[in-house]
Amino acid sequence: MLNIQNLSKRFGGMDVISGLNLHVKAGRIHSIIGPNGAGKTTLFNLITGLYKPDSGDIRFEQTLLNPLKPHRIAKLGISRNFQNIRLFSHMTVEENLRMGQGTQISFGLSSLIPYLHGNKRQSLEGELERVLDLLCFERKRDLPASQLSYGEQKRLEIGRAVCSGAKLILLDEPAAGLNPEESAQLNEFILTIRDHGVTVLLIEHDMSVVMKISDIVTVINFGQKIAEGTPQDIRHHPAVLEAYLGSEEEEAV
Amino acid sequence: MELIQQLINGLLQGSLYSLLAIGFTLIFGVLSMMNLAHSEVFMTSGIMVYILIDKVHLPLYAAVPIVLAGSIALGMVIELVSFRPIRRDYHYAPLASTIALGIVISELVVNLSGSDAKSVPSVIHLSNLQIGEVLISSPQMILLLVSLVSMLGLSYIMKSTKLGRSMRALSESETAAKLLGVHVRFVVVSTFVLASLLAAVAGMLYAIRFETVSPFMGTMVGLKGLAVMIIGGLGNIRGAMIGGILMGLLEVMAIALPLGLTEYADAVVWGMLILILLFRPTGLMGSSVQTERV
Amino acid sequence: GSADTKPASAPSANQEKTATAKPIKIGFLVPKTGKGKDYGEKEEIATKIAVDEINAAGGINGSKLELVTEDTAGDNKQAVLLTRKLEKENVVAISGPHFSGEAEVTFPIANELKIPIISYASAKPGISAANRPWAFRNSMTDDKLLSTALPVFAKHYNVKKFAVIYDEKDAVSKSAGVDVLPVAIEKNGFEWVNKSNPLAIKTGDTDYSAIVTKVKGMKPEAIAVSVLYQEGAGLVKELRRQGVNVPIIGTVGIYASAFPKLAGEAAKDIVVGTYWYPEIDRAQAQEFLKKFEPEAVKLTPDASKPDPYAVNAYDNIQIIAKQLKDAGLNGDSDVKKLRETVRSGWEKLKDYEGTQGKMTIDAEGDGVKEVHTVTIKDGNYAPLK
């Protein structure tokens, strides 16, 4: 579904991503892990078009993403959340989710015409309620995003990404700031959306999430892939232990 | 020869813009908000010079400290009423507030001293410097030196001192600065004091050079100062200096060169501003390194 | 029109003292705040002197004169608003406004509402002509002033090569600098050194070093400046500072009672054509000055002499009062009739003897008066001899 070949990106003389190949299969939960500064977020930024690659190809279902603007890429069916929260802080929870549907319905001049897309709007309403429900935001739906706590904002961002109805969702550290109980709920949530046929590309440092739900894990360091495999393989991979996990101990679930 | 004279004219004319822009940029650099009443401090200090010398008949050396003190007080008042009550989230509010305050200040001056321009008696006659055929106005020369010195001094302060770091921290985030132990009020007030001092010096030297002050003299010069700040890059003190000189030179050259642009001198200046922004959206010396991570 | 006057209301001194008739209201548009404040305040003094004089002398056929003063702040929008407001208040005529921009917007309204309006200061050519028959200006435009003053000036200093500097932002100065001065210079057969090379400053400028350096290089024998007096003072100072000591002739904008002090030592060999200067040799003028100066000195001690505009404002009231008095009308008369009387009075005004010598309103609705070529001597305007 997503095919990345020989991708490279430099910042100020530093190779942040160098010659990375990545293959994401449809309907999977594909995790990316790696030390801080390994280039994971940069990879997301490259996929979603916020950064332009120095070299290499990114293909999504045959479409070459390299020359596309971020909003085009979003419209192709790729949505994401942000590691540093970027909510529409003056909008309410509900409005934020509604903005997430931007890929599904035109927000342009045609929206000035009343009653256009009536059916579509209705179905989007339903979907919105469902997400509100799933994320337990019903009580806070009318609260401005700025008045949520960190963890709540984090959850809202995930909800917004999910609302887009995208085929591929990129989640950057969704569990950061959630307590174990909540990340367990998050696991359920991610599995649910996967079961709805959505592909998930996940960056996460919380191994209780990664190891439990990933179908495949890619480990990168210094912008290069150092390992790839099932969670079981990765857990015992020496290079990964050395660079990322540290000595093997009680991560076991 | 004429060209050299014109270059000097431009340099000197620009130094006034520089000095004002340094004040503008200093305040922006700390608060990330604009003080559009800053040019009224310049105007008021000019008017104060006139009142103290022409009406109160003080000698210049006695007038100077009073003007400086008055301007600092005015700067502090501006801070008190237009900035202190307003939280960062509402960064537009000081725009309206300081414009309105500027109106209040200039209308007060008009009501108290009339709307006419006033001639300042030449108590000290700083004679012009004549080098060959080139004529250099001494007060403007001083203005240029003051701008240079304050640029160097302030750049150093901003870069390498505790106060400077506090200022920069404050400009990015008030909460973060507080958590790091920055005494917010002290830093803000010091900034206004510094900026007002510069404006006062500019106002006084202007009064001495042109021997005329008026309640409206802040408007046009202030607008140019604003443009200069933008040309240099918000918060960049060296940028403000260079921008001012550039603006002065350009203004003079629009008149001096036989391009038929005299009537369009202003358009040339603003055109340059727009051009610069097109190619460098954050000014000549504004940081182009993208620090906003996604 | 004595036929209109009822026999019973034959003028009598005692009746006037008791003032049985309703007062006659005159509107007065004046900039009392903002950029024109200092002018406006003096215009108000002068106007009040005129009103007081008339009321002290018994008013107009049994009516007191009542002034309705409105502050335009020099702002076109407010001038529009206030003109309509004054009309609603049933004023008989409006004296004002001051600025040409304000005249541009108020004259059409006056024309539409059929109320006479007489500006005492506007000097931009053509505004009254475009708004016949209700708009007038008791002021003179540059073309008329310069056609007299320029030859006198040139002859006096024996100069033939002129440079022209004008203010491109101020409409009056620009039209004088672009249309009037060049014509006058060439008509007199003089040379215009910067013909292909316009020299412009603009209102609000303060540093004139560049333009002066440029003029200096052109080596003119004389300089004609079409600028307002505040900019004018700065400009001549800079000219003198850079050693350009040629004589200077100015347009209307440069004549101001505050100018000599503002220009200081630089105010040498500066000539301007005017229909008024304080030393003018007329009893009425000196009488007016005696009342005016003690008031004005309280406001602007440096410039207590009236500008031509204040004098015009004074004359405006006197002329209107005289017209109504002569027509035998008072405050009880129909306001439409009063207005028409004033209008036709102005239209026909000829050789009126006011403070400034004979004045006439020409077919365009503008004043035509005797022109004096004056220069600055000891900080005062005096005839060029």
Place this chain on the structure above:
Amino acid sequence: MEQSIFIFAGINIILALSLYVTMATGQLSLGHGAFMALGAYVSSILTVHFSIPLVLSFLAGAAAAALVGFAIGFPALRIKGIYLAVGTLGFNEMIEVVLRNVDYIGGASGLSGMSGTTLANVAVGTVVVLAAVLYMNRTRLGWAFKAVEQDEVAAQSMGLNVTFFKICAFTISAGIAGIAGAYYAHYMFFIDPQSFGFHTSLLILFYVLIGGYQTPWGAVTGAFLLTLIPEIFRGLEEWRLVVYGIIIVVMMAVRPQGLISEKTVKTIRSRFARKQRQSPSSISSLR
């Protein structure tokens, strides 16, 4: 009160709404005087020189302004915040200089002879513009503007074409300002370049900031109040402007978000709509 005041109030409300539209996408413009000038000049030339009907000339004025707004929108994309504010101010000044030097339109002397603005047609114009802006705000287009204002990067990732929305806002806004300019010109009988200088742009900014930039209602309120206040204080004579300034300073200190904020509107709306709102939520809580 004199009806001129209401005419000016109407024109100012249109201006404030126009600036509101750009500010809705987070673009602070101090160049709206120039757009107003374009509308004023184009419509005036059409009515005075070509005797085109008023309505058509107004539309042409708006279109001309919108076109320039569209053109300005592109460079404005890269320029943000205060840079954009001062850049547009520079644009305003440049347009003024250019207008001053074009003889066909009267140069510094200005242009006169227009007429036709009445209280009735200003009222219609104001209501139509207000209704349009309010409607726009409720559509997804309005939401997109808000999203762009709050976070461009996030908006892009929601599939919103930030470029399109920003230029769209600039174009619409300039067009609205052009309409205001046309009304102004045909009321004043006379226009000159100075009537549209940066002072005008600053005044427009005032209306929006004092009234509140978060909603169209704020812009309307600000424009209306600030048109009226100077008239109410006429009795203060020369202290009028001082008092005016002080009022604004105090207002900003007390309500930096402007008189009418989004919250105000919401509170008022929910007060009216309380009953309807409560029923569905109580049903869902029963479930």
Place this chain on the structure above:
Amino acid sequence: MTAILEVKAASAAYGQIQALRDVNLDVYEGEVVALIGSNGAGKSTLLKTISGIIRPTNGEIRFNGAPIHQEQTHVIVKSGLVHVPEGRAILKRMTIEDNLLTGGMYASKHDTPHLLAHVYDIFPLLRDRRQHPAGTLSGGQQQMLAIARGLMAQPKLLMLDEPSLGLAPLVIKEIFGLIQTLKASGMTILLVEQNARQALRIADRGYVIENGGIKLADRANALLHNDMILQAYLGGAHSA
């Protein structure tokens, strides 16, 4: 042992929203105290209230015996109570070193180089990039900078709001190790963590906060084995 920090019946609100209710909390000198609770419980609000970013509506807060609930933040910081906030509050345009130096504002000229060297030793990565704008750092790197900056202030009491946020497992271990080292060197620490299990492991005592009020306070070890806590905050019993 004396309480270095005493929070007595403190309440705080954001406008109408009551975020803290009658919170009582003590931290004794040399302790590590963990504060746990779910999203929106009020943990960050409590820290903000202590450090003077928001004013309590009620109650009293004392640091070293002196009341601080009316003090300005910079005074509180100067007295040795330092708060490393959630969301990092990095000064993005300033270089990493300037960030650190600003953090070490009240250190003497003499101490500053040593302090710098010290934190660079803890986070060598920061040394490599010390002249870069801090905004270019990756999320986790920014978190390290925030912690390092807190250390620069040489606090007596350090309040860490989710220090492990966004850090790789290896680094989290280091951070927890660091906390223990700091404790050993005599620093007192108030720790807010979602990673409750690890937090409680290194803490002496723990508080559980829920809906803006303290629900439970006990020795950390006891909390670790409290069934209710296990269920609600530690992700269930099965992994104990």
